Amino acid sequence: MKFCSTCGQAVSLLVPPGDNRERYVCSHCGTIHYQNPRNVVGTVPVWEDKVLLCRRAIEPRYGYWTLPAGFMEMGETTSEAAARETLEEAGARVEVQNLFSLLNVPRVHQVHLFYLARLLDLDIEAGEESLEVRLFEEHEIPWDDIAFPTVGQTLRFFFADRQSGSYGLHTGDVLRSLRDG
Template sequence: MKFCSVCGHAVSSRIPPGDNRERFVCDNCGTIHYQNPRNVVGTVPVWEDKVLLCRRAIEPRYGYWTLPAGFMELGETTSNAAARETLEEAGARVEVQSLFSLLNVPHVHQVHLFYLARLLDIDVEAGEESLEVRLFSEDEIPWHDIAFPTVGQTLRYFFSDRASGHFGLHTGDIFRPLRDG
């Protein structure tokens, strides 16, 4: 950030009085510009024994499979945003159920939240951000072509919970993989 969104003057990075982190502070009006993680919300849309996945038509991870999800908008609840994203990306109408996974992804400044959801019908179609949408049984999941670690982890939680007959809330952290050399 270079300029204040309030008055347009230059900002500098410093620790404001009473704080313990560097923030962008306007040198003119004193506005402190906080930067916070963004919420990515979506669903695990289920029809009978299958889960609906979308094949991405956008970067990052073009052509890879994902659960329908996207950035939460201002004025939305997380469950409303999850239903909206599912409709936009997969043309799927769902009954949003319980929060299922909450995964922190600090290296990209995001928190991913996935809700269990019951598909209301299977009249689905790829939205603008999807190449195709498809229902998968557990043994059909393209595990090597899953777009994001949070999606893979959420799917593993789902199939494990379904096998045990008990669905719970799963939380955790996804860190950037370490690279050799």
Template sequence: MTAPPRALDPLTYFPAPRLQHFCSQCGTPVTYRVPADDNRERALCDHCGAVHYQNPRLVVGTVPVWGEHVLLCRRAIEPRHGYWTLPAGFMELGETTLQGAERETQEEAGARVEMGNLFTMIDVPSAEQVHVFYLARLLDTDFAPGPESLETQLFLEADIPWEELAFRTVSTTLELFFEDRRKGSFGVHTPTLAPLRAAVPAGS
């Protein structure tokens, strides 16, 4: 087995490994190299010929609105246990981004919504993710925390717990939401989040 191409933090990646040691199709150890018809290193199986591509994942969620309020959930799971978030989670096979966003809103906040337009598509290359948020209108206030939430609560803009938000894609989406609401029209926003820890310049 060749050396893996990079080290991964087991706390971040366990129990969902991103670093592949064995072929998932036939169980043979994989080797990392650039295939003949490709231009980057892949996990290859020399036994069955499988090429194991890895690609960024989509996280889908909503900005659930009730009048002047926005619904947030306090996370009951890692990462960022105890911090507030918009309802969102990994997109599943067989669903659309909109269906996934609505499902996560139901699962995390027990909330029924009328789905609106795409609002943000945020690139997070350092996390190998793209986060997609849709606008949504709560149909009632019969929401309740699901198994992955400690609390669900409506917030006015002035009361948003900015310092206790779980993820930068959430704070970015909320900032853009309140900005657009003041303007009276909602656009589609596609920011990129830079890595939190900037690279140290050579020689410094």
């Protein structure tokens, strides 16, 4: 960041009084520009014994498979954002259920949240950010072509919970690189 979004003057990186970390601060108007992690929200859309995945039509990880998810917008709840992203990426209408996984990805300043979701019908189609969408049974999941570690981990949690018959909330930190899948 070079300029203040409030007044347009140059900013400096310093620790403001009473704070414990460097922030961009405008010496002209005094605005402190806090930079916080971004929420990526999505769903684990389920139809009978299958999970809906999208093949990415955008970078990063073009051509790899993912759960429908994306950045939360201002004015949305996390569940509203998850339903919107599922509709945008997979043309899928869902009933959003409970929060299923919350995974911190500190190296890219993100928190990924996935909700369990029930597909309301099979009227699905690839959106602008997807090359294709498809329902997969567990043994069909393209594990070597999963786009992001958080998606792979969420799918592993889902299939383990389904086998045990009890779905819980899963949390943790993902420290691997994007290329680790």
